[in-house]
Amino acid sequence: MCDQACRTYDVFISYASTDLALAQRLYDRLVVAGFNGDDTKNPRIWFDKKRLNHGCDWPREIKAGCESSRIVLPILTPRWKLSEWTRYETYGAERVVPILCEGDLGAVMTPPLTRWQVATVSFDGDNSHSWQLLFERLRSLLSEPAPVKTERLMRVRYRPAEHFVGRERDLLAIHEALHPDPTADLTQGRVRAISALGGVGKTTIARQYVEKFWRLYPQIFWVDTRIGYQAEFATIHDMLFPERASIGLDIAQKARTAFAALNDQTERLLILDNAENEISAQTWIPKNGGCRTIITSRFAGWSSAVKTLYLHLLEPEPARELLLRRAERDTVALPPEELEAIAALAADLGWLPLALEQAAAYICRQGHRFGFAAYRCLYQNNPVRHLGDVTPGSTEYPEPVFTTWSITIEKLGRTAKELLHMAAYLADTAIPFRFWVAAAPNLETIAQHSTIVEDEIREALVNLKDYSMADFDGEDTRFHNLVQTVHRLHLSEDEQRAGWKAVETTILRYGPNDSWRFENWAVWRALISHSFKLHDLAAATPIVYSSGDLCRRIALYEWKQGDPKQALSFAHFAVHAFEKDFGENHHKTLAMYGDLGNVLESCGDYTEAEIYFRRSVEGQKTIVWESHPAVLVGKVNLGRVLWRLGRIAEAETLLRQALEGHRRFLGPEHPDTLMNMDILATMLAEEGHYGRAEPLNRQALEASERVLGPEHPDTLISMIHRALLLANKGDYAQAELLNRRALEANERVLGSEHPSTLTSVFNLAALLFRKGDYAGAKPLFK
Numbered sequence: 001m002c003d004q005a006c007r008t009y010d011v012f013i014s015y016a017s018t019d020l021a022l023a024q025r026l027y028d029r030l031v032v033a034g035f036n037g038d039d040t041k042n043p044r045i046w047f048d049k050k051r052l053n054h055g056c057d058w059p060r061e062i063k064a065g066c067e068s069s070r071i072v073l074p075i076l077t078p079r080w081k082l083s084e085w086t087r088y089e090t091y092g093a094e095r096v097v098p099i100l101c102e103g104d105l106g107a108v109m110t111p112p113l114t115r116w117q118v119a120t121v122s123f124d125g126d127n128s129h130s131w132q133l134l135f136e137r138l139r140s141l142l143s144e145p146a147p148v149k150t151e152r153l154m155r156v157r158y159r160p161a162e163h164f165v166g167r168e169r170d171l172l173a174i175h176e177a178l179h180p181d182p183t184a185d186l187t188q189g190r191v192r193a194i195s196a197l198g199g200v201g202k203t204t205i206a207r208q209y210v211e212k213f214w215r216l217y218p219q220i221f222w223v224d225t226r227i228g229y230q231a232e233f234a235t236i237h238d239m240l241f242p243e244r245a246s247i248g249l250d251i252a253q254k255a256r257t258a259f260a261a262l263n264d265q266t267e268r269l270l271i272l273d274n275a276e277n278e279i280s281a282q283t284w285i286p287k288n289g290g291c292r293t294i295i296t297s298r299f300a301g302w303s304s305a306v307k308t309l310y311l312h313l314l315e316p317e318p319a320r321e322l323l324l325r326r327a328e329r330d331t332v333a334l335p336p337e338e339l340e341a342i343a344a345l346a347a348d349l350g351w352l353p354l355a356l357e358q359a360a361a362y363i364c365r366q367g368h369r370f371g372f373a374a375y376r377c378l379y380q381n382n383p384v385r386h387l388g389d390v391t392p393g394s395t396e397y398p399e400p401v402f403t404t405w406s407i408t409i410e411k412l413g414r415t416a417k418e419l420l421h422m423a424a425y426l427a428d429t430a431i432p433f434r435f436w437v438a439a440a441p442n443l444e445t446i447a448q449h450s451t452i453v454e455d456e457i458r459e460a461l462v463n464l465k466d467y468s469m470a471d472f473d474g475e476d477t478r479f480h481n482l483v484q485t486v487h488r489l490h491l492s493e494d495e496q497r498a499g500w501k502a503v504e505t506t507i508l509r510y511g512p513n514d515s516w517r518f519e520n521w522a523v524w525r526a527l528i529s530h531s532f533k534l535h536d537l538a539a540a541t542p543i544v545y546s547s548g549d550l551c552r553r554i555a556l557y558e559w560k561q562g563d564p565k566q567a568l569s570f571a572h573f574a575v576h577a578f579e580k581d582f583g584e585n586h587h588k589t590l591a592m593y594g595d596l597g598n599v600l601e602s603c604g605d606y607t608e609a610e611i612y613f614r615r616s617v618e619g620q621k622t623i624v625w626e627s628h629p630a631v632l633v634g635k636v637n638l639g640r641v642l643w644r645l646g647r648i649a650e651a652e653t654l655l656r657q658a659l660e661g662h663r664r665f666l667g668p669e670h671p672d673t674l675m676n677m678d679i680l681a682t683m684l685a686e687e688g689h690y691g692r693a694e695p696l697n698r699q700a701l702e703a704s705e706r707v708l709g710p711e712h713p714d715t716l717i718s719m720i721h722r723a724l725l726l727a728n729k730g731d732y733a734q735a736e737l738l739n740r741r742a743l744e745a746n747e748r749v750l751g752s753e754h755p756s757t758l759t760s761v762f763n764l765a766a767l768l769f770r771k772g773d774y775a776g777a778k779p780l781f782k
Contacts, residue, residue: 008068008069008070008146009044009045009046009065009068009069009070010035010044010045010069010070010071010138010142011030011035011044011045011046011069011070011071011072011073011138012045012046012065012066012069012071012072012073012093013026013027013045013046013047013048013073013075014072014073014074014075014080014086014090015074015075015080015086016075016077016079016080016082016083016086017083018079019075019077019079019080019101020049022075022077022101022123023047023049023075024049025123026073026075026099026123027045027047027049029131030045031045033131033135035135035138046065046068046069048061048062048065063215066093066215067215069093070093070094070095070141070142070146071093071094071095071096071097071138071141071142072090072093072095072096072097073096073097073098073099074086074090074096074098074099074113075099075101076098076099076100076101076102076103076105076108076109076118077101077102077103077108078102078103078107078108080108081108081109081110090110090113093215094146094147095116095141096113096116097116097117097119097134097137097138097141098113098116098118098119099118099119099120099121099134100118100119100120101121101123105118110172110176115179119133119134119137121134149218150218150219150266150267151218151219152218152219153218153219153220153221153239153240154214154219154220155220155221155222155235155236155239156207156210156220156222157207157222157224157273158203158207159207160207160208160210160211161204161207161208163322163325163326164204164208165314165318165321165322165325166314166315166317166318166319166321166322167201167204167205167208167311167318170205170309170311171205171208171209171212173309174192174194174205174209174294174309175209175212175213177192177307177309178190178192178292178294179292190286190287190291190292190293191285191292191293191294191295191306191307192293192294192295192306192307192308192309193275193294193295193296193297193302193306193307193308193309194206194294194295194296194297194308194309194311195297195298195299195300195302195308195309195310195311195468196298196300196310196311196312196468197298197352197405197468197469197480197483198298198354198401198404198405198407198408198468199352199353199354199355199401199404199405200311200312200313200352200353200354201311201353201354202296202297202298202311203273203274203296204353205311206271206273206294206296209294210222210269210271213269216267216269217267217268217269217292218266218267218268219266219267219268219269220268220269220271221236221239221262221268221269221270221271222271222273223236223270223271223272223273223284224273224274225272225273225274225275225276225280225281226274229255229280229283229284230251230252230255231251231255233254233255233258233259233284234251234254234255234258236258236262237249237254237255237257237258237261238254240258240261241257241261259284259286262286262289262291263286263287263288263289263291264289264290265289265290266289266290266291267290267291267292268290268291268292269291269292269293269294270286270291270292270293270294271293271294271295271296272284272285272293272294272295272296273296274296274297275295275296275297275299276297276299276411277297277299277301277466278299278301278302278303278306281295281297285306298408298467298468299466299467299468300465300466300467300468301462301465301466313350313351313352313353313480314351314352314353314356315351316343316346316347316351319346319349319351319353319356320342320343320346322353322356322357322360323342323345323346323356323359323360323363323372324342324360325360326356326357326360326361326364327360327361327363327364327372328364329363329368329372334371337373338371338372338373341371341372341373341376342372344376345359345372345375345376345379348376348379348380349379349482350428350480350481350482352401352480352482354400354401354404355387355401355482358386358387358400358401359375359379359386362375362386363375383485383486383489384402384486384489384490387400387401387402387482387485387486388400388401388402388403388486388490401482401486402486402490405469405483405486405487406490408467408468408469409469409487411467412463412464412467412469413459413460413463414444414445415443415445415446415456415457415459415460415463416460416461416463416464416469418443418444418445418460419436419439419443419457419460419461419464420464420469420470420479420483420487421487421491421495421499421502422439422442422499422502422503422506423470423477423479423483423484423487424484424485424487424488424491424499425484425488425499425500425503425533425534425537426479426484426503426530426533426534427529427530427532427533428478428479428480428481428484429478429529429530430476430477430478430526431476431477431478431479431526431530432475432476432526433457433458433461433474433475433476433477434510435506435507435510435526435527436457436461436477437453437454437457438506438509438510439502439503439506439510440453440457441509442502442505442506461477464477469483470483488537493543496541496543496544497543497544500534500537500538500543500544501544503530503534504534504546504547504550507527507530507531507534507550508547508549508550508553510523510527511523511524511527511531511553512524513553514556515553515554515556515557515560516556516557516559516560518560518708518712518713518714521557521560521561524553524557528554528557528558531550531553531554532554534546534550535550535551535554535570545577546573546577547577547581548573548574548575548576548577548578548581548588548592549574549588551570551571551573551574551577552570552571552574552578552592552595554567554570555567555568555570555571555573555574555595555599556595556598558570559571559598559599559602560713561754562750562753562754562755562756564599564602564603565603567599567602568599568600568603571592571595571596571599572596574592574595574596575589575592575593575596578592584619585619585622585623587620587623587624587630589619590615590616590619590620590623590630591616591620591630593612593613593615593616593619594612594613594616594617594630594633594634594637596612597609597610597611597612597613597616597637597638597641598637600612601637601640601641601644606641606644606645607645609641610638610641610642610645613634613637613638613641614638616634616637617631617634617635617638620634626661627661627664627665629665629666629672631661632658632661632662632665632666632672632676633658633672635654635655635657635658635661636654636655636658636672636675636676636679638654639651639652639653639654639655639658639679639680640655640679640683642654643683648683648687651683652680652683652684655676655679655680655683656680658676659673659676659677659680662676668703669703669706669707671704671707671708671714674700674703674704674707674708674714674718675714677696677699677700678696678697678700678701678704678717678718678721680696681693681694681696681697681700681721681725682697682721682724682725684696685697685721685724685725685728686724690725690728690729693725694725697718697721697722697725698722700718701715701718701719701721701722704718710745711745711748711749713746713749713750713756716742716745716746716749716756716760717756719738719741719742720738720739720742720756720759720760720763722738723735723736723738723739723742723763723767724763726738727767727770732767732770732771735767736764736767736768736771739760739763739764739767740764742760742763743757743760743761743764746760761780762780762781764780765777765780765781768780769781
């Protein structure tokens with residue numbers, strides 16, 4: 001039977017369960033030293049192995065023991081602060097005497113304990129002196145009159161979260177920030193703001209903090225700032241001074257009196273929940289005394305006077321756990337496809353706690369035969385409904401995801417709203433600052449102020465950041481995918497059409513036309529995920545469709561990144577779009593035929609590639625002169641694919657015609673001339689004409705290194721071709737040197753999985769095999 005008697009203990013022993021042997025020896029020492037009084041009738045030491053009996057409510061008993069003990073003795077070891085209980089047992093005690101038993105003090109002690117003097121004793125030997133010092137200190141502390149405890153007052157909103165997952169470290173970070181090392185500046189630990197996007201769980205973690213650390217604060221007051229500071233502080237006044245509650249003071253007088261009281265030395269906790277911004281909250285933050293203040297707010301732009309903890313989204317595993325626990329499902333009983341659906345649903349919802357809570361509550365209400373995969377299907381078909389509807393029983397904070405954010409959006413400035421409007425059509429990956437600058441002509445609020453565009457955009461991005469609607473680090477911006485989805489789906493068709501078009505126009509303005517060129521890859525690398533997103537959104541609605549220009553640039557970038565299959569679908573889409581918009585004989589359509597031919601060739605479809613190359617070349621001849629660069633490049637492409645098809649004579653004729661034109665009109669060292677020269681030399685070498693190939697091949701490589709640089713992808717292709725020629729001539733040493741140079745550079749520039757890199761690997765392996773170096777060739781072939 002549990003001990004329900006209300007009494008006071010002298011000492012409470014706090015230890016990790018794995019350190020039971022140490023705790024027992026400490027208890028035995030204290031008993032021998034006379035600290036336990038009459039052990040059976042009048043125990044003075046709270047030690048769980050002596051106090052907890054079978055069938056008792058042990059969490060309640062431990063809390064009661066902490067509350068009723070004058071001194072807490074934490075047994076500090078590397079395991080102590082890893083326990084679920086120990087680090088909470090020390091808070092709220094009259095005195096704490098940490099006993100260092102094992103490990104480094106800085107590593108085993110939590111920051112709030114640093115204000116207490118540590119005792120060091122040896123549990124391995126007798127060391128009577130250190131034990132005697134500990135006993136004397138305890139007797140001295142117990143001889144002092146027990147302090148008069150402040151009347152416990154608690155005004156808290158909401159129940160603690162039933163399913164609190166993934167925030168344990170954040171919870172401890174808040175506490176340790178509120179109670180820093182005593183050597184820190186006195187103002188550092190008085191107030192902490194918890195800022196985050198709506199729905200992340202700011203109020204939840206504040207309520208959980210109260211649940212864990214209430215013993216440290218005799219008085220806890222929760223202020224819902226949406227009701228109004230004066231009204232809430234007036235209520236606090238009536239709790240602090242009940243005898244004055246009905247003497248006719250107005251609300252303002254009561255609020256001022258309560259605020260003044262919160263600046264005295266009493267240990268208190270004040271929670272300002274849902275603060276709009278620093279200006280509104282600053283007047284009501286106690287600046288002196290023993291009050292600690294936690295502020296929850298979507299506003300993130302707090303000054304240096306208010307230290308901020310930014311609360312991030314849940315990690316994937318805690319998000320999965322929240323879905324399971326809230327939906328009341330057992331992992332063991334779920335089939336593999338349901339477990340996959342849980343992970344996918346958590347990702348769909350962006351690991352946002354409020355959205356996860358709503359989804360899990362919906363699933364729970366449907367019954368055990370309705371699963372996560374079924375909900376995910378409903379959500380994907382109608383995200384507006386499931387993010388906008390309140391699910392009964394999902395949470396104590398009743399606003400759905402859309403309502404939660406729409407309140408914040410209304411507080412944004414006009415330019416910030418315009419940027420959010422465009423962001424609704426972008427991916428949830430980094431958006432470069434220069435993209436927003438390129439978007440300026442599409443922004444009504446700043447399109448007429450070109451001289452201050454960058455300042456205006458930076459101010460708008462900071463505005464979004466201040467209200468936790470975006471992350472902005474001075475260069476890149478990121479939005480949560482649900483913020484984008486919710487905002488987009490609540491726009492009218494006209495607004496959606498305008499927003500989509502503004503984003504496409506900006507991508508085409510910011511992203512260079514020749515996306516396939518090496519020097520443009522960095523820009524397109526930052527744009528490609530946003531381009532995919534924009535295209536996918538167009539495919540999902542009849543309101544808009546992707547232009548040929550956008551799809552062409554995506555296709556050519558992906559082609560050069562070594563993904564010809566991905567490039568092929570976009571190339572076909574671009575051809576159809578250009579034919580629809582301009583007809584088959586327009587220069588854009590004809591150029592796209594050539595681009596499609598390049599992609600088809602990369603896919604190994606040489607016959608189809610020849611068809612599109614011929615259509616491109618013949619069509620270009622009708623609108624430009626014979627030696628126009630577009631026609632010359634078309635001849636090179638056609639000649640190359642004819643070579644692949646085994647039609648060597650035709651191929652050589654076209655390649656030589658093109659080379660003559662390139663030299664005459666573009667110059668001997670123009671990149672197109674060098675590419676033409678390299679292709680002709682490689683074809684001749686493969687046909688065994690080494691004497692004719694040698695000078696072309698050498699000249700192409702040397703000029704490419706000068707003009708393009710030694711690690712340009714086109715230079716590396718020439719280097720690989722040069723190595724092949726030398727190997728075929730029997731110069732293995734020089735061929736191996738060039739192959740290794742090309743491989744190392746390709747790995748740096750293109751990555752280890754790019755087709756050009758893998759070609760380098762294969763070529764080097766084949767060369768080593770020809771040399772008889774089978775040990776060197778084997779791992780490369782693998």
